[in-house]
Every structure is written in structure tokens, then in C-alpha cells.
Amino acid sequence: MAKAKTRVRGSSTGRPIMVLFDLLGQRWTMRILWELREGAVTFRGLRERCDDVSPTLLNQRLKTLREMDLVELTEGGYGYTPWGKQLTAELMRLHAWSERWAAR
Amino acid sequence: MAKAKTRVRGSSTGRPIMVLFDLLGQRWTMRILWELREGAVTFRGLRERCDDVSPTLLNQRLKTLREMDLVELTEGGYGYTPWGKQLTAELMRLHAWSERWAAR
DNA sequence: CTCTATGCTACATAAAGGGTAGCAATATGC
DNA sequence: GCATATTGCTACCCTTTATGTAGCATAGAG
Numbered sequence: 001m002a003k004a005k006t007r008v009r010g011s012s013t014g015r016p017i018m019v020l021f022d023l024l025g026q027r028w029t030m031r032i033l034w035e036l037r038e039g040a041v042t043f044r045g046l047r048e049r050c051d052d053v054s055p056t057l058l059n060q061r062l063k064t065l066r067e068m069d070l071v072e073l074t075e076g077g078y079g080y081t082p083w084g085k086q087l088t089a090e091l092m093r094l095h096a097w098s099e100r101w102a103a104r
Numbered sequence: 105m106a107k108a109k110t111r112v113r114g115s116s117t118g119r120p121i122m123v124l125f126d127l128l129g130q131r132w133t134m135r136i137l138w139e140l141r142e143g144a145v146t147f148r149g150l151r152e153r154c155d156d157v158s159p160t161l162l163n164q165r166l167k168t169l170r171e172m173d174l175v176e177l178t179e180g181g182y183g184y185t186p187w188g189k190q191l192t193a194e195l196m197r198l199h200a201w202s203e204r205w206a207a208r
Numbered sequence: 209c210t211c212t213a214t215g216c217t218a219c220a221t222a223a224a225g226g227g228t229a230g231c232a233a234t235a236t237g238c
Numbered sequence: 239g240c241a242t243a244t245t246g247c248t249a250c251c252c253t254t255t256a257t258g259t260a261g262c263a264t265a266g267a268g
Contacts, residue, residue, distance in 0.1 A: 020198060027129045030128065042213090042215085073215090098123070130225095132225090
């Protein structure tokens with residue numbers, strides 16, 4: 001089980017929030033977490049849910065997310081780890097907020 | 105006061121959460137919001153706080169954030185709009201979570 | 209042995225990001 | 239007035255990241 005990598009783009013401190021910003025600031029990361037919310041799904045199924053993101057990128061992100069202990073591959077496909085579930089719960093809050101924001 | 109742009113990378117639906125993911129999924133966006141948390145700051149001051157991010161990029165992001173009604177330029181420098189403050193409150197939650205996550 | 213679905217990789221092109229220099233405008237000191 | 243400093247910001251060029259298409263190797267079903 002890998003620790004959060006200390007190497008972070010644009011920050012030398014290695015503070016957890018910077019690691020997280022670096023992770024979530026990569027395109028598709030949040031979207032991928034989001035699209036797992038209804039349960040585990042296969043690689044190809046996940047691709048479809050993500051507007052046919054390229055498999056190259058999907059694999060890159062999944063690799064990182066697995067190293068970060070947020071996603072894991074089980075028999076049923078890709079799904080959350082307990083940590084991933086927690087993080088996605090926060091994304092759900094962003095969803096709620098975004099609806100209010102868009103209605104401004 | 106601009107509405108959230110409907111054109112979103114990687115999603116044709118234009119749902120608010122996708123707009124938000126698109127915005128936050130750009131490098132430095134969350135970091136910039138984060139670094140404003142202690143009050144308004146000048147363009148150059150903001151650059152320094154953001155590990156000397158290039159002015160090109162900072163300006164691009166600030167432009168978008170202003171269009172999105174999250175950040176504004178006042179006498180004291182760049183600072184939050186009320187919406188920006190709300191969003192940053194959510195980022196604060198991510199901060200708290202990231203500390204727990206990093207300690208796993 | 210074919211047919212299908214799986215996770216995943218190679219490769220070439222397009223888009224986004226990054227670093228340095230410096231401009232125009234405004235305020236400040238002398 | 240005139241130099242100095244600070245402001246927000248742009249131009250330019252190069253590197254990194256993302257995207258799109260094709261297809262491989264493996265596993266299971268019929």
C-alpha cells in the first residue's frame with residue numbers, strides 16, 4: 001500500500017493538501033472518482049462513462065489512484081477503497097454546491 | 105457577471121459539476137483559491153505564494169476565475185467573491201481530509 | 209478453434225503548461 | 239520635472255501532458 005508520493009508539482013513542501021491538489025488538479029481524476037459512485041465497473045465500462053477518455057490516460061490515472069490507495073481493482077471491476085469512498089463523499093458536496101452556484 | 109461557461113472539456117452535458125471539475129481540474133486553480141484564504145493579495149504577491157507560478161498561467165486562471173464569479177480584483181488586490189469564499193470553504197474540508205489520509 | 213470481452217500498450221498528433229523577459233501605467237521620493 | 243519602484247499583464251519559445259486510433263495478449267464461452 002503506497003504512501004502519498006512526496007513529489008508534487010509546483011510545491012516543495014509535500015503537505016498533504018498540496019499532494020491532493022496535485023492529484024485532483026490532473027484532468028479526469030475527479031471525473032473518474034465521480035463515475036465510480038454507483039459501484040465497481042470494468043476498465044472499458046469506466047471509459048464509456050467518462051465520455052470515452054483515451055485508455056492511455058485512464059490507465060495512467062487509475063495507476064496513480066491505486067498507488068494513492070483511493071481505487072482498487074477487484075473481481076467486479078474498479079471500485080473505491082475506503083479512502084476513495086471518503087474522498088468521493090467530499091466531491092458529492094462539491095456537486096451540491098455547484099448546483100447552487102450554477103443557478104446564481 | 106458571467107455565467108459558468110457551457111463549453112466543458114470532456115463532457116457535452118454542461119452539468120454544473122462537470123463545469124466545476126473542468127475548472128478545478130486545471131492545474132493551479134485550487135492552489136490559487138487556497139492561497140487567497142488569508143485575504144486579498146496583489147498579482148505579484150499571489151505569484152510568490154504560488155511558488156512563482158508563471159504570470160502567463162496565473163493570469164489565465166485569474167481570468168477564468170473572475171469570469172466564473174469566484175474571484176475579483178479590488179483595491180486591496182485579488183480576493184474572493186462570496187461564491188469563491190463558499191467554494192474555498194469546501195476546499196478547507198478537503199484539507200482536513202487530506203491530513204487524515206496522509207496519516208494512514 | 210472461433211468469438212467475445214477483458215485490461216492494457218504503442219505511437220503520433222494536438223493542447224496545455226512553464227519560464228524568462230519586458231512593456232505600459234501608476235504611485236512615490238527628491 | 240525626473241528618476242525609481244511597483245503594479246497588472248503580455249509575447250515568445252520550449253517542455254510536458256493529453257488525446258485518438260489501432261491493436262496486442264489473455265481468459266472464458268460455445
